[in-house]
Amino acid sequence: MTKSELIAQLAAANPHLRQPDVELIVATIFDEITAALARGDRVELRGFGAFSAKRREPRTGRNPRTGAAVAVAGKAVPYFKPGKELRERINGGPPQKATSPAQGAASARVA
Amino acid sequence: MNTLTRADLAEAIYAQVGLSRNESAALLETVLERISAALEAGEPVKIAAFGTFLVRQKGQRVGRNPKTGVEVPILPRKVLAFRPSQVLRARINNQVPPKRDDAA
Numbered sequence: 001m002t003k004s005e006l007i008a009q010l011a012a013a014n015p016h017l018r019q020p021d022v023e024l025i026v027a028t029i030f031d032e033i034t035a036a037l038a039r040g041d042r043v044e045l046r047g048f049g050a051f052s053a054k055r056r057e058p059r060t061g062r063n064p065r066t067g068a069a070v071a072v073a074g075k076a077v078p079y080f081k082p083g084k085e086l087r088e089r090i091n092g093g094p095p096q097k098a099t100s101p102a103q104g105a106a107s108a109r110v111a
Numbered sequence: 112m113n114t115l116t117r118a119d120l121a122e123a124i125y126a127q128v129g130l131s132r133n134e135s136a137a138l139l140e141t142v143l144e145r146i147s148a149a150l151e152a153g154e155p156v157k158i159a160a161f162g163t164f165l166v167r168q169k170g171q172r173v174g175r176n177p178k179t180g181v182e183v184p185i186l187p188r189k190v191l192a193f194r195p196s197q198v199l200r201a202r203i204n205n206q207v208p209p210k211r212d213d214a215a
Binding site (some may be wrong): 001002003006009010013014017021024026028029030032033034036037038039041042043044045046047048049053054073074076077078079080082086087089090091095 | 156
């Protein structure tokens, strides 16, 4: 699914909205998340996931072709941690554990 | 560091589009639900200038309970990965995004 397909789905489900408004709604969501990350804030959407920006320190890298040392500036890297509910949905429901935690702990004590 | 939630995103839609707060919140939920449903079906979700959400299949491997040392099989499973686009990477560093966005 692409952004335009998402917009088309949203427009079809909401026939009372004008197409430009639907586009603006979708753009606003992703722009707000981007702006928050640029400020150094995080965005937490329970059940879906959390967006954050991870800090990378400046380091000395190497040009792989010449071996010359080059300074690599510090930067922020976007990161997404999927929420529990979404992780479980992708796997077709809550996990079926091989052994329950209680059983695992009990057998460990015996061993 | 502040944390934005659904309420903040719904408020932004309310301010930008001029729908009611209730409808703004409902539309945000619909967007998240459509993305989730596509991922649940195993379909990647590409948002231009933002990034791609994709489902990766992981094989079975042997794990270990770090506390007890007991070997436990880690069952084959699917994990969700997010690949940020070059535009998003540039924007969160407050840089001008590159002309061509190939990662979105």
